[in-house]
Amino acid sequence: MATKEHTRIAVRGLGGRGAPDDAVSDQRLWGSTPSAVARLLRPGLSRIAEQVIGEIVLRIPEYSRPADETYVKIVRLAVDEALRQFVDRIENPSRPLEADVFRTIGRGEANEGRNLDPLQTAMRLGARVAWRRLTEQAEDLGLTPQQLYDLGEAIFVYLDQLADAAAEGFDEARARAAGEMERRRHRLLNLLLSRPPASPDAIADLARTAGWRLPRTVAGVALDERCGGYRPPSLPPDVLAGLDRPDPCLIVPDPGGPGRAQTLEAGLRGWKAAIGPAVPLSAAATSLRWARETLELGRRGVLSGRRGLVRCSDHMATLVVFRDEELVNALAEVRLAPLAHLRPSQQDRLAETLLAWLRHGRGAGEVAARLHVHPQTVRYRLRQLEELYGDQLSDPDVRFELEIVLRARQAVGSRPA
Structure with missing residues (x-):
């Protein structure tokens, strides 16, 4: 995923030198151009916008959606807004950037499942078109070579600011999506562990919205409280985690899959944990209950007290014996x-x-x-x-x-x- 810094580097690479970092230098660049230039540029903005949009649609496949009127309107809005604010800054160098439109663009990129690379490319194309038009009109606009140079550098400072705004929106949307997905996965874990078992349709619907592929079997993992100094578990992305529950637990899909046991062992290093047997989805709560009983026997020293993953399937006879200790004790008194x-x-x-x-x-x-x-x-x-x-x-x-x-x-x- 492209980061905000990656975007800054990309757009700065278009200019002859890095964009100034302080506000005074920023205003100097914008202020070096006579404000009258803004009035001369405004009538031709729509023509420049058409050229910019044409370049973007032609050269960037992600933005080539002639049949999607909504998407074309969004691209046009972004280009028009960028050009409008650019000219406004020439007229009033102290005018702050109105970033909402570009944050929205960044959020849209995240929601479309893209990174910031297509946006960076679109910004570079827009900058080239705008710079080309400025150089063609420099004489008519009455710009000196120094003013033209400062205005060119201002373009890249402006792109840096647009990149920041888009990256903020992008990160915002990704964080919101990740948080919502995590909430859905927590609800799915609760549903799988509910008693009586939830209906298969309810589980399938929630699994789909949580991006979780329905497995043939699952296993419950019971976790002991973590000792100080040990890292959180490093889990495969398809493992459902309930680390914030009163009794921390996991639901592991297809626990018998290739390499699954080794991955789980490595991810739970430093923890005391027990894994129940592989069962159908509807019996996830049962697998976890057996795992918790196994973990409790481990705490008591009945089973191995070592750190790591204890497999319920290795101790089934012991679990049966200790399922009703009072009965076993009564039998012991007799025998x-x-x-x-x-x-x-x-x-x-x-x-x-x-x-x-x-x-x-x-x-x-x-x-x-x-x-x-x-x-x-x-x-x-x-x-x-x-x-x-x-x-x-x-x-x-x-x-x-x-x-x-x-x-x-x-x-x-x-x-x-």
Whole structure:
């Protein structure tokens, strides 16, 4: 996008030297031309305007719209206004620029989706035509070489002022459009997370006005509060962000797409975050809820507490177990009752051995390798467990329930063996 400074540089490049920066020099340039010249120029302004418009339409494709009467009127208004004010400044050098028309032109360029390059080109063409006409009429206008030179330089000072006004309007419109688009994207995020789910038509309509392509799937991302010193997340443009919500979150479209995971990981560096599973649009709130549960388990130390992105899909079993902790605790009281009379250290050792036995097989050697203890130690502990549990360890349902409560016990933290 062309900036205001780029426009200044472009138009100054037309003159022999840079435009003066102070108001005194500015007025000197305009004041060096006799005010009577303005009266001589006014009758021929319409002819010059036709030449300028003809050059613009011929040479700049963006402005070549002969069938668009509204657009032709806008171009004509701009040229007429520029020439009128130019002549007025010759007559009254202290007259300030009336910038509204040119701010409107700048806003129009932004609304048309263009940058300032076509406008710069149009200004250069206009300046050339005006300068050519002045030099052709210099003798009839009674201009000395110095006056003609000062008037030529005044043209480029004037172009600089027009460029500033157009750039202000351009930046204004772009900022307004960006703000409106951001508001629409916030409304879209709220709609996707609404309960009950919004209708597909409502989502599609708002997505269209927000410039958001409807994906096949989405995933919710829950964000922890940011620690001091870490940068805001750097997100792909199609990610919907709710960073100002009480519980910051994101909606990621097509989370399984090529390179998406790596981009998201890099963008969330410095944050603690959890991403829910990929789901249809209508289930975005569910994905985010699972992500928040995953993040909360991370805060508690049940899951990895490292910074970065934790994937809900890697911890589904843990999420299921901790979905109703009161129920798991009640089950634990029943299934771990045979260990209740032991010292805490004994409970921990036997619980760890029993979980390894349930998870990795019933051979003492394999269990010992997993626990990094001697096989004889494992055999001793297994005999203790057989005495405590008896025939219960032969029941598949009991073994399943034991693994649930032992996994939960291990997740919340137990003493090392």
